[in-house]
Amino acid sequence: MSLGLRLFLSFAAVAALALALPLVFFPDQPMAQAPLALFLALAAAAAAGFFLSRRAARSIRETIQVAEAIGRGDYAKRLLVPRGGEFETLAAAINEMARGIEMQIRTITAQKSQLEAILNGMKEGVMVLDAEGKIRAVNKAFDQIFPGNGERMGRPPIEVVPCARFQAACDAVLASPDKDAPPLMTLEIGLGQDRFYDVSVVGLREARGELGAVAVFHDLSDFKRLDRARKDFAANVTHELRTPLTSVKGYAETLLQDTAGLPPERARFLEVILKNANHMSKMIEDMLCLARIEDSPMPAAPLRADALQAFLLARKECESMAVEKRIGIKGQLPEAGVSVLADIGQLAQVFRNLLENSVKYSPEGSFVTVSHQVGNGTVTFCVQDNGPGVPHEDRLRVFERFYRVEKHRAKTTGSTGLGLAIAKHIVERHGGRIWVERARGEMTGAAFLFTLAAPSGESGTDAPPQG
Numbered sequence: 001m002s003l004g005l006r007l008f009l010s011f012a013a014v015a016a017l018a019l020a021l022p023l024v025f026f027p028d029q030p031m032a033q034a035p036l037a038l039f040l041a042l043a044a045a046a047a048a049g050f051f052l053s054r055r056a057a058r059s060i061r062e063t064i065q066v067a068e069a070i071g072r073g074d075y076a077k078r079l080l081v082p083r084g085g086e087f088e089t090l091a092a093a094i095n096e097m098a099r100g101i102e103m104q105i106r107t108i109t110a111q112k113s114q115l116e117a118i119l120n121g122m123k124e125g126v127m128v129l130d131a132e133g134k135i136r137a138v139n140k141a142f143d144q145i146f147p148g149n150g151e152r153m154g155r156p157p158i159e160v161v162p163c164a165r166f167q168a169a170c171d172a173v174l175a176s177p178d179k180d181a182p183p184l185m186t187l188e189i190g191l192g193q194d195r196f197y198d199v200s201v202v203g204l205r206e207a208r209g210e211l212g213a214v215a216v217f218h219d220l221s222d223f224k225r226l227d228r229a230r231k232d233f234a235a236n237v238t239h240e241l242r243t244p245l246t247s248v249k250g251y252a253e254t255l256l257q258d259t260a261g262l263p264p265e266r267a268r269f270l271e272v273i274l275k276n277a278n279h280m281s282k283m284i285e286d287m288l289c290l291a292r293i294e295d296s297p298m299p300a301a302p303l304r305a306d307a308l309q310a311f312l313l314a315r316k317e318c319e320s321m322a323v324e325k326r327i328g329i330k331g332q333l334p335e336a337g338v339s340v341l342a343d344i345g346q347l348a349q350v351f352r353n354l355l356e357n358s359v360k361y362s363p364e365g366s367f368v369t370v371s372h373q374v375g376n377g378t379v380t381f382c383v384q385d386n387g388p389g390v391p392h393e394d395r396l397r398v399f400e401r402f403y404r405v406e407k408h409r410a411k412t413t414g415s416t417g418l419g420l421a422i423a424k425h426i427v428e429r430h431g432g433r434i435w436v437e438r439a440r441g442e443m444t445g446a447a448f449l450f451t452l453a454a455p456s457g458e459s460g461t462d463a464p465p466q467g
Helices: 003-025 034-071 088-121 140-145 164-174 221-256 264-295 307-324 344-361 419-429
Strands: 125-129 135-138 184-190 196-205 211-219 304-306 328-331 339-341 367-375 378-384 434-438 446-453
Touching: 034 088, 125 140, 140 211, 164 184, 164 196, 164 211, 196 221, 221 264, 264 419, 304 307, 304 344, 307 328, 307 344, 307 367, 339 446, 344 367, 344 378, 344 419, 344 446, 419 434, 419 446
Parallel strands: 328 367
Antiparallel strands: 125 135, 125 211, 184 196, 196 211, 304 339, 367 378, 378 446, 434 446
C-alpha cells in the first residue's frame, strides 16, 4: 500500500471517529453538538497528520544521512527502519546498494594492492599514461631509473624521460586509430654514456573507451657493457694474432719453396703448419669483418644494387673451391638483373658465405642453385644444395658465431664458423631476415633464404635466368 493511500485512510478514520463521538455521548441533541464534532474531527485530523508527517520526516532524514555517509565513503553505514514502516522497501534498497558498493570497493582495493605489489616488485620501470598523454602512475623501479625529477604525475613523458624518440613513440601509440588491437611500439634508447633501455609502449583500451598507454623500461646497460667488452676483446685479440700468424705463414711458405733438402716428413709438417695458419688467418679476417659490420653505421639513404652482379662476384670467388669438389653453381637470376636496396659489396659477401657453406657440405659431383622471388616490396633469395641439410632443432642456431651441427663437424675442415653469422648480420642491418629450411624440388639438402627490400615502384622481373 502506498504512503499517500495510507495517509488518506488514516485521516478518514480519525475524522469519522471524531464525528461519531458526539453522537455516542449526546444522542438526544445531535444538531447542537455539530460544531463540537467538527472541531474534534479537525483536531484529530491535525494531530494524526502531525504524527504521521513527523514520523515520515524522521525516516527521510535518516535516509538522507545514510546516503550522505555512503557518498563520503562510509560504506558500512546502514539504514535502520522499523519493519512495516512506510520506508521499509526504500531502506532495504539503500542497504543492499551500500552492501554492493562495499563489496565492490573491497574487491577494487584488493586488486589495486595486488597490482601495486606486482609493479613495485618488478625490476623493469613502468610508466602509465592517461588519454591525454600525461603521466598517471609509475612504479618504484621507474623512480630508481629516473630519480630526482620531482612530481611526475600530470607531466608529459619527455619532461621525465629526456628522449624525443620515446615521446614520439608515446604520441604515435596514443594517436593510433585502431580500436580493436592495442598498438605496440618498441625502441632502444640511450640515456647518457652507459645507460641503455629497451622500451615497449603499448596502448590501452579502458572500459569507457578512453585511450591510454603503458611504457615498460628494460635495462640493457649491463648487456651493452658486456657486449662492448666482448667486441673490444675480439678486436684486440685478432689484431694481436694477425702479426705472429703472418710471420708463421711467411716462414712456412719460404721453407716450402725449396723442399729438395728436406725430408718428406718435414715437408709434410710445413704443409700442415701453412694450412692451419691459413685457416687461422681466415678466422681472424672473419672476426674483424664481423666487428666492422657491427660497428659501421648504415648509410642515411638506402643504396641500390644489382643482386645479379653481386652473385657473379661471389661465384667467381667460390669457383676454385667448387671446381675442386666438381660442384656446379647454377644461377637462376634473370639476365636483366634484380634491383635491391643494399650495399653491393656486402651483398656479394652474403652470397659468397652462403655459397661456400653449400659447396662445403655438398657431395662431390652435385650442384648448388641460387634463385629469387619478388613480392610485397621485397625480394627473397634462395641458395639450395644437395648436402645433408640442417636438422630442425639446429635451424635457429646455425647463424650463431662458431656454431656447427655436431654430426657434420668431423666431416668438414677449413670452416671458421663465422660465415653464416656474418651473413645474418649483413641481412638484418639491411632490414631483411635470413633463415634455413629443407630444400625444395629436385634439391635434397638445405635451403638458405634471405630477404631484402626492393626499390620503390619496382616489382622485379621474370626474364630468363642466368646460367
